Amino acid sequence: MKRRVLFAATGLLGLSMLAPVVAQAQTQTPDNKVFRFVPHANLAVLDPIWTTAYVTRNHAYMIYDTLFSEDAQGNIKPQMVDTYTNSPDRKTWTFKLRSGLEFHDGKPVTSEDVVASLKRWASRDAMGGILNTFIDRYEAPDASTFRLILKEPSGIVIDALGKASSNVPFIMPARIAATPGAEQIKEHIGSGPFIFKADEFKPGALAVYTRNAKYKSRAEAPSGMAGGRPVNFDRVEWVIIRDPQTQFNAIKAGEVDMVEQPSFEQYETLKKTEGLKIDDFSPAGLQFIMRFNHLHKPFDNPKIRQAAMVAMGQQAYINTQIGVPELGKLCRSIFPCGTVYADENTGYFTGVANPAKAREMLKEAGYDNTPVLLMRPTDLASIAKIPLVAKQQLEAAGFKVDFQQMDWASLVARRAKKDAPAAGGWNAFLTAWTAGDISNPLAMAMLNAKGDTGWFGWQNEPRLETLKASFARASSAEEKKKLASQIQAVALETATHAPLGQYRSPTVIRSNVSGILQTPGIPAMWNIKKN
Template identity: 40%
Template sequence: MQRRTLAALAALLLGTTLAATSPAALAQNKTLKVVAHADVKILDPSFTTAYISRNFGYMVYDMPFGLDAKGQPRPQMVDKYTTSKDGKTWTFTLRPNLKFSDGSPVTSADVVASMQRWTAKDSMGRAMTALSAAEWKATDDKTFTLTLKEPFGMVLEAMSKPSGFPPVVMPERLAKQPTTKPIAEVLGSGPFMFKRDEWVPGNKVVFVRNPHYVPRSDAPNGLAGSKKPNFDRVEWLYIPDANSAIAALRKGEVDLVEQVPPDYINALRGDSNVKLMPSGAWQGFLVMNQLHPPFDNPKVRQAVLKAVDQDKFMAAMGYPKDLRVTNCATFFICGGRNETFAGAEPWRTPDVAKARQLLAEAGYKGEKVVLLVPSDITYLNAEALMAAQTLRSIGMNVDMQTSDWATIGARRAKRDAPDKGGWNMYVTVAGSFDADSPVTNAYLSANCGTSLPGWPCDKPLDELRTAWLKETDAAKRKQLLDRFHARAFEALPYISAGQYSPAMAVRADIKGVDKLWGGLPLVWNLDR
């Protein structure tokens, strides 16, 4: 009797296993495994500018507009829109039948509350409110309006902002929660649903298809068009050890590595089972604390700029020559839509002797420079070490203080003097979306009174930024952009350490990688 029971149980288990692994079952459970660049700690992309939270937002939320692969705003949740001749009144109509992942309808009240939350946090949203007294209003369930007292030249660009607080749409009851803490509940109308019951912080995040997602009929194009996924399930794995992550990719245990460590790029180029591609344009930043000596003096900041050899910084960070720009003399993105070299000529060529002279003329007295050095991110560590070498080459007294990136993230918010737990310089990087305009570039958009670490303040720069935002004529906007850029070299809110392209690696059997854009993991475009 016991043997018959065991045999029956074994047959049942075998049948279950075969059913689960049958072609039909596999087709219903296609899974994409991604090694994410960081661990997800904050699930609210309207609370933090962390790229991992932004990427999380794109999985579960949608936006009123989306940028296409040419950087042009296209309607996304919006079906149609109109604007008055004076540019002060905008009317938007939502696409029919939009729903959140719980099946509840998306209404204009949800969009209005989400836009109000966004304008309270984002640089473009705050600028729109400050300059044009933006007022959002729902007129019926599918229609909402934006009323401005003054025209704002970047309404559609703002509503399709791809990074650094993207204007995602969430239910009104969530959007109206205080902006002082992240929203814990996740409910969006995007292509995927977050599986909280399978979330393992520090290890894995799981998404499954949103059964209520309503895709656009037009083809995927950047962040615009249809986002209908081909995979039923997407797993984000956090594997901080680079050797383990690359080994998993080569063995086929994962399908995609979002950011390949620089020293693995050339090695993967010879692997026929892997496709390697540039992942957008990025810049290194040297951020200086302008509240305390010596970097409260713009002449000292300029002296450091004159010593910075961008190609050496990028080489130190490990990026091959074909993935870095030898010298990028713009605060924006070389090759980008706002590329300008106005005011750059005196600073294009590094000259240590000249930098020493400028430093002496600035009155530097040997003050200690506290440089924060991240220990756990290799390319940032290399950037910091190169910064120390550059500062010392012109005679600055450098005190390197090493800690993990999370600790630096907390310490850089302190306004205390460097000898009281504060700091003088830290290094970071930013993607093209967060560098390529006077308002999306965090340090160029930081007006006087900002809470941004480094606390840059230059009123002429503020005035030029405001004029650029208000101007609607393309030729005049270009003139203002050049004037703004030239002034930035005088005020020097930060120093660019150079431009590079990180790399993303995908298994060769994954299709749709040609539709990835801007370094964003747009996984709904992928298939096997």
């Protein structure tokens, strides 16, 4: 890796701290056995249960394994599980783990580890929380068998255990999974295909993973996140490069092999650059959203949240952030258009900015000019521009905006704080979710309306939780569709969040790279080869 890229990646850490690591890798490992990947964001938080941040989820897929996984067609398939059964009364689920599963510290994966991991996951995840309401108890009759004993039948057991994206029910050692969900874990030991090199981790610069020689892959061919996970590299380096132009220079020069989310401004140039190719490993795309903090003024008032939604116009977000017509799409539904529960019957929310109407609504709601503390991540190119649009649209509607800029890692940390905005909290932030994460009302984090134990923003809305419980009991597709529409109606009435348009975000790889898997937005580092 060349010196100029290292300097950009290290930032304030200094070149001298990272250069020896890379130099050592180059002398000890053949180049085709090292894969250098530029993630879409800085990896600052390492606990995939504590946060829903995608960069943390992607890190977790490197080192942890899951009980079930989702294939390329969206079907849930066993991963760590060998066999499973459901009793005739549909209330006792029995699972048998595959033999030979082992954590990176050499200890076997047991049913005790699974139960502890599932309990911690369910304490944080929206869908896990719903599943937990059905569970009477867990049982671990032997080291390789665990059971879920339900209070009543539920049709979401396998869907929840096979949930592919944030939060994912990753399996950790029981002693680590015993950490309360509200606290971050301090050890990062899994049983997955790669081992995290904590001794080489340079936050803001470099994360290193080595091949787990003891990983027991499934025999099936890889498909999506399911099936076998063949590893063709001895070492994978996540190189943190925040500047889009430096990313472009690095991959053009062959200094890195893959840039997860190149700048949209570079899209046309990348398609024409020799030695590079565009690969859209997540064709279902993503959705921009604005999340409101329901705890503090002014967005503790649902009428003021509604006014903010009326102020929002999706086209401006797509034009400003994407700028490539073929990659953007308008969609009013909170469930992405093209998915099962998509519904553009959205009442007052049209997806077209109406500042005059929003001003009327603010006046009626008694808005007192309380500032909206809006956070913007300056270093996350894929969403860095949309807060600028939000600021403009909110101000056009009569909101006073306190616009605060920070890096993404700081935003992720700050959005977890329930303090008042003036005391280090916040009122609103914008992000993007992959379609797979928000196409089901039980999986959508923004519909976790359990107050203090819910997702960042902490909405307390029992009606949503009741409807979601009914959805979890529903047995027919028609009933689920009807309930999903009712859930959307309540979500819009209470303004859980604002959907701000859909888009695709292709990745760029070197031409000598092959084997990128089609997944629900996860850059899987297995099955990839570099010639």
